[in-house]
Amino acid sequence: MPLTIETFPSGPPPTNAYLVSDPATGEALIIDAPPEVTGPISAALQRAGVQLTRIVITHGHWDHIGDAAALHEATGAPLVGFAGVAEKLRHPAANAPVAIPPSDLDATLADGDLVQLGGSTFTVMHLPGHEPNSIALYSAADRMFLGGDVLFPNGHGRTDIPGADQATMDHSLARLKDLPDDVVVYSGHGEPTTIGREKHWLASKS
Ligand SMILES: [Zn+2]
Secondary structure (H helix, E strand, O other): OOOOOEEEEOOOOOOEEEEEEEOOEEEEEOOOOOOHHHHHHHHHHHHHHHHEEEEOOOOHHHHHHHOOOHHHHHOOOOEOOOOOOOHHHOOOOOOOOOOOOOOOOOEEOOOOOEEEEOOOOEEEEEEOOEEEEEEEEEEEEOOOEEEEOEEEEEOOOOOOOOOOOOOHHHHHHHOOOOOOOOEEEEOOOOOOOHHHHHHHHHEEEO
């Protein structure tokens, strides 16, 4: 049975949280915790009757972690992400437009780690550039790339902000150009795309 995925755009600016579920086993994971997403996600979890196994944080920007503490408290599911995200969770940006209660990682993920969801296996890719702690979860079998702010339709995450670096971003993007064309890219903001649709510009990255 294929995985199901539900999108929860939340917060200003609208940032996507994803609920990814394996209907065969009733297990689910959440990608990112934008501000004010806890209510809608809690309702969806109850409705679907699924067991949440992890909350995966793709990177430490405030619009992706605003509800990390609330979501963790509401669901009891462990918060996981790249090691450096822990610092961002403990000391959320004071200049964020919304108040962000502190939280902490329960476990860290590194490049090459495997994340199990029911019968599916995601590989963790560390893809810095937009933010030093950016990770994606990739499953070739499920044709899914859950990439936060790494890859968008016709472009990549901003590199003109503190902590970002274009050369590092290009190196990360180069790792994506050989993924299969029909892999669906679920981005941190806006609509999904596919690797195939982005190949024309990804091809130049090295
Ligand atoms: Zn970001």
